Amino acid sequence: MNQQVTQGIKVSVETRFEDRYQDHHGSRYAFSYTITIENLSEKVVQLIRRKWYIKDALNASEIVEGSGVIGEQPIIPPNGKHRYRSGCLLVSPVGSMHGHYEMKSDTDSFNVEIPLFKLSAPFAMN
Numbered sequence: 001m002n003q004q005v006t007q008g009i010k011v012s013v014e015t016r017f018e019d020r021y022q023d024h025h026g027s028r029y030a031f032s033y034t035i036t037i038e039n040l041s042e043k044v045v046q047l048i049r050r051k052w053y054i055k056d057a058l059n060a061s062e063i064v065e066g067s068g069v070i071g072e073q074p075i076i077p078p079n080g081k082h083r084y085r086s087g088c089l090l091v092s093p094v095g096s097m098h099g100h101y102e103m104k105s106d107t108d109s110f111n112v113e114i115p116l117f118k119l120s121a122p123f124a125m126n
Contacts, residue, residue: 004115008041009103013117018087020121025091031119032087033097035069037112039076046075047082048109049102054088056095069101093121 003012018030039045051065067073074082088097098116102109 002115002117004113006112007110009112010038010040011114012036015119017121028089029093029121030089034085036083038081039078042078043105044077045103045105047101048104052097052099054097056090057092093124095119
């Protein structure tokens with residue numbers, strides 16, 4: 001599990017290889033990840049936006065950004081948590097992701113880092 005704390009907000013990531021499949025684009029490798037966001041600060045925060053940097057072993061890069069996460073902009077009270085599961089498709093069996101969340105409190109907005117995490121199919125590792 002990868003973890004990082006930024007301004008009192010702890011982000012933990014767990015990954016899982018789901019499957020390999022064929023489509024009209026060729027082989028795709030499906031990965032899921034579970035993110036837990038813990039508010040260790042004394043202020044209420046809301047997750048407003050996300051920005052992901054996704055890279056595969058073939059050096060293909062993609063940037064994904066938008067409002068909230070999985071259609072939500074969760075409000076997280078002090079000592080509260082928000083957990084969600086999402087996924088991505090890669091054209092290679094190995095890759096990585098990292099990024100940040102834009103959070104808002106009653107006094108300011110700030111970015112919370114999402115730590116770099118690896119995505120790898122078990123058969124791709126020696």
